Amino acid sequence: MNALTRIILFAGRYAVGILAVLTMLSFRSVPEKDSGVKQTTTRPNIVIIMADDLDSKQLSCYGGQNIKTKNIDRLAAQGLKFNNIYASEAMCVPTRASLFTGLYPVRHGSYQNHKPVYDNLKSVGHYLADLGYRVGLTGKDHVTKPKSVFPFDIIEGFEPNCVSATDEYSLDAVKSYMTASEKPYCLFVMSINPHTPWTSGDTTEFDAKKLKLPVDWVDTPVTRRQYVKYLAEIRRLDNQVGDIAKLIAETGQDKNTILIFLGEQGAQFPGAKWNLWDSGQKSSMIVKWPGKVKEATETNAIVQYEDITPTLIDIAGGKAIAGLDGTTFLPVLNDKSKTARSFAYGIHNNIPEGDPYPIRSIRDGRYKLILNLLPKTEYYNRFMMTRERMDRNTVWFSWVDKAVDDANAKKITSRFVNRPAVEFYDLQNDPFELNNLAADPAQVKRIERFTNELRTWMEQQGDAGASIDIAIRK
Secondary structure (H helix, E strand, O other): OOHHHHHHHHHHHHHOOOOOHHHHHHHHOOOOOOOOEOOOOOOOEEEEEEOOOOOHHHOHHHOOOOOOOHHHHHHHHOOEEEEEEEOOOOOHHHHHHHHHHOOOHHHHOOOOOOOOOOOOOOOHHHHHHOOOOEEEEEEOOOOOOOOOOOOOEEOOOOOOOOOOOOOOOOOHHHHHHHOOOOOOEEEEEEOOOOOOOOOOOOHHHOOHHHOOOOOOOOOOHHHHHHHHHHHHHHHHHHHHHHHHHHHHHHOOOHHHEEEEEEOOOOOOOOOOOOOOOHHHHEOOEEEEOOOOOOOOEEEEEEEEHHHHHHHHHHHOOEOOOOOOOOOOOHHHHOOOOOOOOOOEEEEEOOOOOEOOOOEEEEEOOOEEEEEEOOOOOOOOEHHHHOHHHHHHOHHHHHHHHHHOOOHHHHHHHHHHHOOOOEEEEEOOOOOOOOOOOOOOHHHHHHHHHHHHHHHHHHHHHOOOHHHHOOOOOO
16 A cells, blocks of 8 residues: 555545544643743733735735735835744634634634634633733624633724625724723734625726736636725725824834734635635734834744734743643744744634535645545535525636636636545645645655644544534534
8 A cells, every 4th residue: 555545545534533522622621821921121012903814915015916005015014024824724713713712723612614612711812911911802803702711802993794895994992992001902903804795995996907816716707806896805904004003103102012914814715715725724924013023024934823822922921821732933023033833734624614525734834735534525615606696606607607618717616626635735836736746756755744744733633534524513
């Protein structure tokens, strides 16, 4: 039996595995050490602006050619740009739960979209409050319940409903929160842009015919029209970043405030969100920290959203919390290290957004392994592919129509629906993951090593694979 065969059998074994109850219970409680404050000087305020379904490749500071994101670009010129930050699960609720708890999805419990976290956990709201911080949140509030797990001060100002047709916002309450106390604060500004329905922003800035589309898309008039709407919301997001940066300066806090921008996961276009290709999993992060982080720098250090809360604790002067999955990347911010972790991991459970289609992934700085645990099943997502609401899924069906007599469109749509058990990519030479190297004899040993690393991580997480991608009884 060759190595590739063993890998495929491994994928199948996990497809029928049963999650042991005792294993799950062992991960539901998160022990912690004393988080007493270290000796520190004046501790900085922290403002974190998070996008919603952002294709980070569209940001001009990340190489985007369709829009000039001047405010986000300015932030990059003033701070450190991360080129390798990844969401472990490319959907909103799991990513935000990982951000706040420092845990991977199986361990925090929100391993399916809109599934709540376990109610016995702690989050950044506890950890920073224990260190003397006020912890607030304004905007999208999907992951703020239960209050016992997410004890944020909820601040008015930004729209909390990500599918709102409008996105009016005010900075009055945000300014009041920033200036209300001598205590330092950590404020999460959670934008709803550019999440669907793509009804905010000025579309007149963009010419659909001149847009440069990703190479893993099918070029249709419908796609271009929808893309214009999407870019208009990225403009809206960029304006919000500029407004928050200006507010920090106006309140005289810019010298002692860390400003972080986060891109979340990819866009609601086929092959991005709700998938583990880089178009969905790869994100963006920029950190401005006056006097601490060098301006106009970038790093290839691999980090995940689970690493952010441990880093905030470290910045605030706290001790590391035992039991978290993430680790601090403060040495990267301080330019004391060029690396943070060896691998980034990915998990996808398709329910409730479609039929069961569990996927797992692992990547280092160059290569990526994806295991599709039910490869004989067709991938289906109800938000992009449901024939009952074709009016809401016009992009996908325009791709399908073109695939009838267009070979490239047929290849892209087939890749999306029918997937092999094993995918392996050289991301340096194939960033859009279009050339599967799983059958390449030169990659057999590397694939075997990645598979073993992924299996070890799944076992540590209590992740039995396909058996957890099932409907949850309420």
